[in-house]
Amino acid sequence: MQNTFTITTKDGEVEYEILATFKMEKNNKNYLVYTDNTYSDGKLNIYASTIEQGETLKDIETDEEWELIEKVLSKKYIKE
Amino acid sequence: MLSDLLLVTNQGLVQVGELTKRKVIDYKLNKRYPRENIVKVKLPPRVISDCYVDIAKLERKKFGELLTYFTRVLESNFFNLDLDYFYNNIKTLDIKELRGKILNNHVLGEYLIDTNEILLYTDCKNTIYHELFHMASSCFRGNTAFSGFSQDDVGIGLDEGYTEFLTRRYFGKSRTFITNYEDQVKLVSFIEKVVGKNKMESLYLKANLKGLLKELRVYLTQDEVVDLVSNIDKLRYLYGVEIKDFSLNLYLDYLRESYLIIFKAFVRKLVREYQQTWLSNVIIDKKVNDFLEGGNIRSYVDGKTYRITGLDDFVNIFQEEFSKIGVYFNESEVRK
Incomplete structure (x- = not known):
């Protein structure tokens, strides 16, 4: 299963690993959480965006959304 | 996926x-x-x-x-x-x-x-x-x-x-x-x-x-x-x-049998719930009423109404299934 995607810029193509995708019922937005597998001070760099129109990544706008992303990553409250 | x-x-x-x-x-x-x-x-x-x-x-x-x-x-x-x-x-x-x-x-x-x-x-x-x-x-x-x-x-x-x-x-x-x-x-x-x-x-x-x-x-x-x-x-x-006469009875039979099977499923589910957490008569009553919505089920075929099943059948199934776990309700309690 393909677990990566690419972002192409003027400097070239970079591959990212998808860590999570989810949808928030409240605002009906779709989120993508990903990493380029680089590290800062020994910590994995993780990024998050909303997906629009299936091909555009937009910045996360609110603290509430960032809080949610942390919860998803922590997997603490997930009910199967 | x-x-x-x-x-x-x-x-x-x-x-x-x-x-x-x-x-x-x-x-x-x-x-x-x-x-x-x-x-x-x-x-x-x-x-x-x-x-x-x-x-x-x-x-x-x-x-x-x-x-x-x-x-x-x-x-x-x-x-x-x-x-x-x-x-x-x-x-x-x-x-x-x-x-x-x-x-x-x-x-x-x-x-x-x-x-x-x-x-x-x-x-x-x-x-x-x-x-x-x-x-x-x-x-x-x-x-x-x-x-x-x-x-x-x-x-x-x-x-x-x-x-x-x-x-x-x-x-x-x-x-x-x-x-x-x-x-x-x-x-x-x-x-x-x-x-x-x-x-x-x-x-x-x-x-x-x-x-x-x-x-x-x-x-x-x-x-x-x-x-x-x-x-x-x-x-x-x-x-x-x-639907002709010869198939109408078949149709009504299949319909009735289907309801009775679903009644059994519901009551057995209720029995399980009863065994897991004791349910009061009030709660059982509410669940049954919500399920049955009136009791009698009818079918309308070619402008005519046929009674398919109703409270009697449900009561029988209810009593039978609960009796299997040693719980007995008299008919008037169930009919309420």
């Missing part, structure tokens, strides 16, 4: 599509976008199809307004995870109007899974929502066609009943079948009370007949489940052809 994970937070429900198995402990969440001057983002197809309907493109299609409205209703009422087949099929769906060509059995529309087409035989627009539900719940797995609760030729009665039930729930009454959908719709509404609304809707949209039967098998024997599904299929067949 995707896991059924729900995250309940104070921001409401979050439906998690994918979650890496990787343990993510020491991380830095960068709030700035990782790249400048982005030319292109190439996401995996499944991520795109999970969450994207080109509404602008949909609006330009024939019946665009209805398609868009259907999309919005689905996305507002169902989780993304349940809409895989919808997202997959809506992109290439074709709708053809074939007015004046009503089939012999008075069908006003049909969804063809092989070609992903909806054929409309009249200008009855309500029909389209019914067929769109078929489209939203259909797929091929190998060479086998799965559509809602039908798998090849099995479960068609269940599928048509539940498709119409959902159409009415979210869009009002359609008129796909001129003859009669009422009995099938009523039957599936009772089945839903046993299985649960969210569960049954999810199983339907994922074309998971097997999953539905598994849910029913918790309370019914294998034979009872097989009889239930095949009885409802036979109802559809019998009502698809013109």
Whole structure:
């Protein structure tokens, strides 16, 4: 299963690993959480965006959304 | 592909599509976008199809307004995870109007899974929502066609009943079948009370007949489940052809047997709940009343009313099933 995607810029193509995708019922937005597998001070760099129109990544706008992303990553409250 | 994970937070429900198995402990969440001057983002197809309907493109299609409205209703009422087949099929769906060509059995529309087409035989627009539900719940797995609760030729009665039930729930009454959908719709509404609304809707949209039967098998024997599904299929067949005297009794028998099986499923579920957490008579009473909604079940065939089953049958089943665990209710208590 393909677990990566690419972002192409003027400097070239970079591959990212998808860590999570989810949808928030409240605002009906779709989120993508990903990493380029680089590290800062020994910590994995993780990024998050909303997906629009299936091909555009937009910045996360609110603290509430960032809080949610942390919860998803922590997997603490997930009910199967 | 995707896991059924729900995250309940104070921001409401979050439906998690994918979650890496990787343990993510020491991380830095960068709030700035990782790249400048982005030319292109190439996401995996499944991520795109999970969450994207080109509404602008949909609006330009024939019946665009209805398609868009259907999309919005689905996305507002169902989780993304349940809409895989919808997202997959809506992109290439074709709708053809074939007015004046009503089939012999008075069908006003049909969804063809092989070609992903909806054929409309009249200008009855309500029909389209019914067929769109078929489209939203259909797929091929190998060479086998799965559509809602039908798998090849099995479960068609269940599928048509539940498709119409959902159409009415979210869009009002359609008129796909001129003859009669009422009995099938009523039957599936009772089945839903046993299985649960969210569960049954999810199983339907994922074309998971097997999953539905598994849910029913918790309370019914294998034979009872097989009889239930095949009885409802036979109802559809019998009502698809013109009901004549010789087939009317058969039709009513199958209908009655179906209800009795569903009653058994419900009561056995109640018995289990009673065994797990003691239920007061008040709670049992409420559950039974909510389930039965009045008690007597009737069918309307060719302008005549036939009593199919009612409180008497339910009471018998209730007493029989509870007596198996040594709990006895007298008739007047049950009838209350």
